[in-house]
Amino acid sequence: MSEKNREGKRSARERLREQREKERLRARRRRTMGVAGAVVAVLGVAAGVGMVASKSGEDSSGKSGSRAVAPRGAAGTVITSGKAGAKKTLTVYEDFRCPGCKQFEDVFRTTVHRLQDKGRMKVRYHLVTIIDGNMGGTGSLHAANAAACAQDAGKFRAYHDVLYKNQPPETKDAYANKSKLIKLAGKVPGLDTRTFRRCVEDGRHDGWVRKSNAAFTRSGYNSTPTILLDGKAVYGDPDKPLSPRKLKRMVTK
Known part of the structure; x- marks a missing residue:
């Protein structure tokens, strides 16, 4: 080649x-x-x-720019009822329009109050607006704001109980009417004052309620009532039903 x-x-x-x-x-x-x-x-x-x-x-x-004005004595988005030194803590996520929440309150109210008054248990309330979101309306928001106004006056527990005892049907957004919320304050001695009325009418704590509901949304819980004892869910399991007697035993053992 x-x-x-x-x-x-x-x-x-x-x-x-x-x-x-x-x-x-x-x-x-x-x-x-x-x-x-x-x-x-x-x-x-x-x-x-x-x-x-x-x-x-x-x-x-809530709307952009709305102020989250917390009620007096609230810690973040939580209203605590009971003695601070109580060893047991019941955490309650609730909506004033929620029928299930009313059922829990009606069955457990007396037991919860007794445990609180004896210093055995305190209750941490998270107020949410899940029914407003699911069914429309503003009753959950306005009722929660009114309860926060009652907290300002040092009468949260009494007014909280009045709201549940007089809860309207879930499909009727009666708590959207602020006049009704003010009228119910007359059932709590000393609550129906000019300051309380102005707080309810102005929606002073609306932004705080919305913030509380946002915290509930992020919590991973998705229904009301959600009831925890020392951080453990104790209500709503059909296989392990909770009764007032059982709650008392769990707190006092």
Whole structure:
């Protein structure tokens, strides 16, 4: 074979090798760009989820710019009733329009009060507006605000009980009527004052109630009433029903 022919074959092999190398580099660039594009897409989706979650949190907290004015003595979004030194804590997530909440209150009210008054148990109330969200209306919000106004006056427990004893049917948003809430305050000695009326009419604690409901939404619980004893769910399990006697035993043992 002549030197010229050998040189020609070598050049052809080199050109083929160079062409393959170029194709390999182009393929690698395409893969790199694909990965980068996927990362950007994932980040974009994550940003979208973040905005949705943030927007959802904002909506459930109330209108933008609304002030969350906590009632007197509240710790964050919690109103505590009972002696601070009580060793047991009952946590209650409730809605004043919720029939199930009324059922719990009607059955357990006397036992809960006795345990509170004896210093055995304190109750941490989280006021939520789940019925307003599910059925429409503002009764849950307005009633919770009125209860917070009663907390300002040091009469939360008594007014709380009045609201449940006089709870309207779930389908009738009667607690949206602030005049009704003020009228019910007449059942609590010393509560129906000008200050209380103004607090109810102005919706002084509406923003705080919305904040409390947003905290409930984030808590992982999704129904009312949710009842916890020292952080453990104790109500609503048909296989382990709770009774007033059982609650008393669990607190005093």
